[in-house]
Amino acid sequence: MIAWVITTAAAGLLALVVFQIIAYPYFWDDLIYYLKLRKVGRVMRFRMKNGVITFLDCFVRQAKKTPEKPFIIFEGQVLTYRCVDRRSNKVAQVFGTARGVKKGDIVALLMSNEPDFICVWFGLCKLGCEVAFLNFNLKSKSLLHCIQTCGAKTLVVGSDLVSAIDEVRGILQDNGLDLWVVDSSTPHKEVNTLLDKLETASDEPPAEGSPQTDIMSNFLFIFTSGTTGLPKAARISHLKAVMCLCFLRLCGATAQDKIYLALPLYHMSASLLGIGGCIELGATCVLKKKFSPSQFWKDCQKHNVTVFQYVGELCRYLINQPKVAEETAHRVRIAAGSGLRSDVWREFSRRFGNIQIRESYGLTEASIGFLNYTAEIGPIGRAGYFNKRSLPFEFLKYNPVTYDPIRTDAGCCVKANKGETGVLVAPVSAMNPFLGYAGNKMLSEKKLLRDVFKKGDVYFNTGDLMLQDHRDFVYFRDRIGDTFRWKGENVATTEVSDILGSVDFLQEVNVYGVSIPGYEGRAGMAAVVLKSDQTLDGENLYRHLVENLPAYSWPWFLRIQSSLDVTETFKQQKGKLVQEGFCPLVVQDPLYFLDVSEKTYVPLTQTLYDNIVSGKIRL
Template identity: 70%
Template sequence: MMAWIGWVFTTVGAGLFALLLFQRITIPYFWEDFIYYLKLLNVGKAIKSRMQRGVITFIDCFVNQANQTPDKAFIVFGGQTLTYQDVDKRSNQFASVFRNEGGLKKGDHVALLMRNEPDFICVWFGLSKLGCEVAFINFNIKSKSLLHCFESCGAKSLVVGADLVEPLADLLPVLKEKTIEVWVTDTSCPYDGVTTLLDKVEQASGLALPDYPRVDLTSNFLFMFTSGTTGLPKAARVGHLKAIMCMAFLQICGVRSDDNVYITLPMYHMTSSLLGIGGCIQLGATCVLKKKFSACQFWKDCVKYNVTAFQYVGELCRYLVNQPLVPEERAHNVRVAAGSGLRADVWQEFSRRFGKINIRESYGLTEASIGFVNYTDEMGPIGRAGYFNKLSSSFEFLRCDPQTYEPVRTALGRCVRANKGETGILVSAVEAKSPFLGYAGNKVQSEKKLLRDVFKEGDVYFNTGDLMLHDHRDFVYFRDRVGDTFRWKGENVSTTEVSEIIGSLDFLKEVNVYGVSVPGYEGRAGMAAVVLKTGCDLDGKTLHSHLVQSLPGYSWPWFLRIQTSIDVTETFKQQKGKLVQEGFSPETVQEPLYFLDQSQSDYVPLTLSLHNDIISGTIRL
């Protein structure tokens, strides 16, 4: 009998071992995928349970956390610490001033132009408590783009940081003419027509509003501006449901309630505001907020504030690995780094140099709910696309034309899925759980982002415009961004916008802007092929001055290529593919090339020697 029992146990054990061995060989990431799927299910159940208790929106979650952990540190900013209760009360004060002094109410659109500071959050939350829809404005953009932002999102009020009023001075008369009320987070202001806030906030009540407005979960929460394929920034609508989903990001990446999360990226980005601040609220964690990223201060701050998690974009990590060695880079307590855009070679060096940090590379979009997280130790992918991943998110990779990047359709008009190992364009199903609210004031571009009748009549998918590779192990790799946009210094650059602004100079006839790869850098550096007007020469100093006045630094073209004409397609669209491929090498390009020498505030001839210095890293961009 004992022998028979022993035989059964041995047989079962051998069978289980063989099954486990088969699983490890054929589907090695089964358990990682399954555990991640269970984690998403648990997050979903927690959100549903919270909503049943009346805690529905992003702001509801914050107020609920402030009630549960009032004395917990929420924002650490330099030598200043604000608890959850402090931020709740101060945001109530802002809400009271905006309603009583400005007459703001539910449904009003308000633009917010501020750098990273605690009052960014307090103003944002105060306006949201009134039911206002806040538009986060990139403080780097200049006059024309800034006015476009107001017009596209329909903002009738602007809240500006005290340190940004002076750069805005030239636009104040125009804003007044457009009846846009301007508030400044200061106690005084030398400019006419600007209403001060802080003197009034100090006198306002910190009690919650008695008539707290309720909102529809499917309605719009914020406007965030994204550069796309159509020139000027587009105001992407971010719904309440999307904001709630974003709050779970840090938790999914392994951040805990006892963590101190270091946020150095600008708050107008979804990464910092919804994923970062929202993630801290979800967990009841502490945010260590930095006004501006500093590579030389980064690890010192991590030690000083006992940072245990931080957010990144790929460019940030590259800056860190290029810094000289400091003792703090090994003396920190950082466990988790969560972000996107981390190149595999930088990833490897980062892990080697800075110790055991769990890197959680991810992918997401402002205007859509599709997202990936790489929860494995594999370096390079942005996430996975296996069976369990498909259960939690409706996405596909479509085969596309290599020249136009339009999805390939069959004779019946249906799209074709890309094979594993083949680069395809990522699309996401537009459903009740993953809606696309479109771009404010731009129905044409909103419709252009949608693909209809993809696999069957009546279905609708959001076209991300991003090329991905789904490999045979179910890992997903980001390959490129199609259209007239490229990424540089962690920002999206619209080639159409840059072309229009440069093209306004009187010595230029035509301008074609695109991005080129530079060894050692994330994304692509700006380059412009230009045609000079008859009888005109290139005036590099005037061009540089024009760029300083009109565009943020990350949008400036580093390289110029002088052409006699611009190649276009049959539909007169500028061709960029060949230009991108040829890059900026004097050995490849036979036409005159120029490089932006910032020390001279001028474009200088790009010689082979200068080119080699750029490639080797002797000259930094």
């Protein structure tokens, strides 16, 4: 009898296991990841009970715990956690005493990747400042807009970027902005120098200590592109920053890892996820000033790198490089990032060895995010039962013309079905706050959906189109609105249109992104209308682009039209233009291509088109 009971139980258990494998093959992956998230949450709450509340608190705690552990390796320099802590104290002493910078002050930071970016950032945090990270690719108009929008009264500029503010320095000074350069000297009398003052500053923490902080208050400003045409200053709460600390741990990184970081620190992925991830683990960051595809594997081998962060474009550059011995003679085991196309993913895995890809999705403005913790190629994450318990989200049906969510007669939104593309939204809550954009309440309100499923509820609209398949994998499909991604950056079409529109021979401009085989994101293209009796001056237009826009924003293709298509409310129509692309056989209008070597736009012939789509000509 006992034997029969045991046999029956074993058979039932086996049947249950077989059913689980067939019906829910990723059950254990989902459960294990969910338990990891729960553990991270418990650790975070325990730390907060013991006074370790903010991103800065976590760094100071790690500096006390592992003071001699290398934190930053950069161009031959090795800075331990103690070194960075003490140097950031010096920064706090200089700004606190020399200019009376204090809690609540907003300080803009325009610096390239270097250790002092982190030291200045943390030093200002120790005074309770809110730091605004500026994209060093921005030109005069956009740069001035960013500084004014976030309300900064102080600007700190890296020594290699001083020329970037030459055109706006007078305006900034007239507005009372306090200018600092991370150098020992400067030819500009009105600009303060930092490095010489650090030499004599105390390395003790500020006398008043780190200010008490509300975890829901603003920590940083990080700028994102938007439909206004100019970057938006997204407010990053202390809670959001602390939640970012666990990213590398969830990807499988440990304290023993050396993490290679070549992404710009003004991006959230590099600063909060990368630097923050190292702090959380007590790991070492190998910081690179600028990504170099030819040096990447050599650096990995030289520094015994075991983890690196990527954007999809970075990986594409690597697979397009000639083969070198170092690309398989390395110790890299994890690559963590976002935007990796499936074909690049497969080739990367085939060519560079046994590296776990941890593709993810996240937003600057909100805490909703995904992580693909499986071996499946292509998805950004999963949307099963456990995932929604950790951070709720939904995919909504939308109007394919307006991209607005479809609502029922009762006014409620409709959930997208599995296998159907929908707009990703997430409820605004204590764990998913939205602090809005600085200086623009209208844009902040536009990101919110109200009365989504019931009266009074509020959801954050990501503006991203996603698909959840029947296995609960989530795939990124597209980005709604007047932005597209190119070279790992968001391009605001209205900003580019405004810049092009100031050229004297152009009457109207409509900027959009077009897909090119073998490239991540979309390349810039512009449909333009020439002024009466004017012709296209490609050389003049090229010079205008160089002077006013970062290279990733340049339109590679022009389409000359007699008029632009608009809606009944006079909004420019892009859908048909995007669909037709830049093929001369499809587009009857004159087409031009930006020939950088000739520094002008040249007619786009069929032969030239074939060379671009085949990869013979690289953009």
